[in-house]
Amino acid sequence: MPELPEVEIMRRYFEEVALGKKMVAITFHDHLDKIFKTNRKTLTQKLVGASFTETERIGKYLFAKLDSGGWLHLHFGMTGNLELFRSEELPKYTRLVFEFEDGDKLAYRDLRKFGVVEWVENLADFQKKQKLGEDLLTISAEGFQKGLENRKVAVKTALLDQKHFAGIGNWIADEMLFNCGIHPQKRCDQLTTEDFKALHQSGVEIVQEAIAADTHYGDFPEHFFVNYRKEKAQHPEHPKSPVERLVVGGRGTFIVPEKQKL
DNA sequence: TTATATGTTCGATA
């Protein structure tokens, strides 16, 4: 589910349902423990008895501050999300539950277990160590260009790299490249300043619109290219140029050949 | 049975 817009939507949801409420227990439900980069014992010590006081988001990384010190970092991988519940039965694919004093329970769910839950002391240090760039919504057009212009890799591959600016994922990258009429395999260092400007603007617009529309995967504004993001789909503006699938940087990539040429 | 999936990391190679 989660690229920048959906993580932002989850951040807002997290604020609504979890902020300011004391945790009375947390329970773990991943026998591999792969998700928990901080061990169970430490997580329990940090969380139980504490409350969340505020949230932050950088790209696809969500953080919630603890009144006991430090932050909880949540990453949702490819298939993670949050769900408030009160029933005895766990929501499907629940890996961690936060139990609050008012009886609410918040499930961290993640089918494929590519997500991460961990405690971090300090956000700036974490960002540095993780080589996590500035959020796409706040980086300047110049900063955006700087992160890309000298790279020799395919532009799509560079857009997915989180180290210069953070938040773009596979469908947003395709959406931006379609909007700008740029072929995903074009090398970064072949692009013009106009291209970089257009990509930056397009990225910000897509993300803002997706957030405003409260978009979840499979539920996008009608004019988004992602709705035609499958092999042989016919985009209304390009009826004679059916959508083609390529693999770029190991990721499935969709283009309208007539509009995006190498 | 094979291919694909919204993300990131790690080891090999240049």
Next chain:
DNA sequence: TTATCGAACATATA
């Protein structure tokens, strides 16, 4: 030392 590439991770669905 840095940049790039491809495989790997775990699970479901078509």
